[in-house]
Amino acid sequence: MTGQTEAPIRLVRVCFGPNCSRNFAIDLLLEAEALRRRAPDLQVVQCGCLSNCDWGPNLELDGRLYTDMEPQLLRRIIAP
Numbered sequence: 001m002t003g004q005t006e007a008p009i010r011l012v013r014v015c016f017g018p019n020c021s022r023n024f025a026i027d028l029l030l031e032a033e034a035l036r037r038r039a040p041d042l043q044v045v046q047c048g049c050l051s052n053c054d055w056g057p058n059l060e061l062d063g064r065l066y067t068d069m070e071p072q073l074l075r076r077i078i079a080p
């Protein structure tokens, strides 16, 4: 035990289901990866369909669903 308190990991799950992929989920993933380089507590993963295809591209941050996402909105919710 080091006595240091580790920051909790924040988990971003970017939907790469068929609809979100067609709606530029790659842009969200690239933005999330760029943000992760400045925020080491951020973990970024791709995931399958989040069952909200009509509102994609979608992602989850710590289990909360964000729909109709854009990279600038992601920046706002990650680093308010």
Ligand code: FES
Pocket (backbone or CB within 6 Å): 015, 016, 017, 018, 019, 020, 021, 048, 049, 050, 051, 052, 053, 054, 056, 057, 058
């Ligand atoms: S493909 Fe992303 S919610 Fe279904």
